[in-house]
Amino acid sequence: MRQSHSVFVTVVASVAAWVGACALISAPALANTPPKNIALISAVGDQFSVVRQKQTVGTNFIDNHTRQTVTVPDQGVNYAVLRGLDRALAIEHPQSNRVFLTLAPEETPTTVLPQDREAYVYKRAVSLIESMPQRKDWDQIVLVTPKWLLSARSGMGSKLTGVGLYVQPLEGGSISVDGSNFESEIGLSLGDDVETPNKDQVRSKTYLAPFFYATVTTLDAKTMKVITQESRHDFRKIYDPESTAIDVQKSIPADKLAGMIDRFMETAAFRSMTKQSSSVEIGPVRTLPDAPKK
Known part of the structure; x- marks a missing residue:
C-alpha cells in the first residue's frame, strides 16, 4: 500500500469550529485526571442510498422497492x-483530546454486495487502524461503520444499509391478481407517526425517512479489543401536509431536504454515543401511557 495514498484522511479544517463550540458546554475534569486521547473514525463512506417503495401486482415479487445509490x-x-x-464526546469526556479520521471515499467498496459491505468495511478499517503508528498515543477508538439490515421494520423498507433516504409514496397497499389488498400494513393502517418539517407530530401513510444504519464500536487503542459495540437503526419520518406535490418525494425542496438529512445524520451519530441500549430505533417522540398499577 502506498503511503502517499493512505485511505485515512485527517479532518482538519472543520475541527477547530467544532471544538470551539464544544468548549461552551465543557465541564471541568477531575483534578489530576489525565485527559483521554480518543480517535473518532467514520468509515461510513460516501454512498447514500435512495430506496423507494413501489406498487406491485401479485405476491411473487423479489423486491418491491427501487434502489439508487448516489x-x-x-x-x-x-x-x-x-x-x-464530537458533540457527544464533548459532553461525555469534555477534557479529552480528540483526533478525527475518515475512510477516504475513493476506497469505499462499490462492488461488494450490500449484505457483505458491513463485514468488509469493518474488517478493513480495523486492519488499517492496527497498522497506524499514532495508535500508540491513543487510549480509545470510536469506529463507525455501515450496518446492513435484511428485514423491514417500523415502516422502513428491507435491505437498507448505511445512510440514505427511504421514500414511502403509497397511499394504499399492493394489489394481488384477484384484486384483494394483501399489504394491510400500508393499506389498512391510519398511517405512521411522522413529523412535519417543523417537527409537529402528525400521522401519514406517505413520508420521506432519512435513515442511519450503523455499527458503533469502541476499541481499546493499545490492544484493539472491543470495549462496546452497538447497532444503530435510526430514522426520522417526515411529511409536509402543506405541500401540494402529488409525489411525496417532491414535497420538500431538494436543498431544504439535504439540510434536514445532514442535521439528522449528525444527531444520529450524537445519539449513538449516549446512554442507549443496543439495536436502537429512533422515530418521532411520543408520549407513553403510565404503567399499570400492580
Missing part, C-alpha cells in the same frame, strides 16, 4: 458523523 461529494456523510461524535 455519491455524496466532499466527505459530507463522514463529516456529519464526526460532528455528531
Whole structure:
C-alpha cells in the first residue's frame, strides 16, 4: 500500500469550529485526571442510498422497492458523523483530546454486495487502524461503520444499509391478481407517526425517512479489543401536509431536504454515543401511557 495514498484522511479544517463550540458546554475534569486521547473514525463512506417503495401486482415479487445509490461529494456523510461524535464526546469526556479520521471515499467498496459491505468495511478499517503508528498515543477508538439490515421494520423498507433516504409514496397497499389488498400494513393502517418539517407530530401513510444504519464500536487503542459495540437503526419520518406535490418525494425542496438529512445524520451519530441500549430505533417522540398499577 502506498503511503502517499493512505485511505485515512485527517479532518482538519472543520475541527477547530467544532471544538470551539464544544468548549461552551465543557465541564471541568477531575483534578489530576489525565485527559483521554480518543480517535473518532467514520468509515461510513460516501454512498447514500435512495430506496423507494413501489406498487406491485401479485405476491411473487423479489423486491418491491427501487434502489439508487448516489455519491455524496466532499466527505459530507463522514463529516456529519464526526460532528455528531464530537458533540457527544464533548459532553461525555469534555477534557479529552480528540483526533478525527475518515475512510477516504475513493476506497469505499462499490462492488461488494450490500449484505457483505458491513463485514468488509469493518474488517478493513480495523486492519488499517492496527497498522497506524499514532495508535500508540491513543487510549480509545470510536469506529463507525455501515450496518446492513435484511428485514423491514417500523415502516422502513428491507435491505437498507448505511445512510440514505427511504421514500414511502403509497397511499394504499399492493394489489394481488384477484384484486384483494394483501399489504394491510400500508393499506389498512391510519398511517405512521411522522413529523412535519417543523417537527409537529402528525400521522401519514406517505413520508420521506432519512435513515442511519450503523455499527458503533469502541476499541481499546493499545490492544484493539472491543470495549462496546452497538447497532444503530435510526430514522426520522417526515411529511409536509402543506405541500401540494402529488409525489411525496417532491414535497420538500431538494436543498431544504439535504439540510434536514445532514442535521439528522449528525444527531444520529450524537445519539449513538449516549446512554442507549443496543439495536436502537429512533422515530418521532411520543408520549407513553403510565404503567399499570400492580
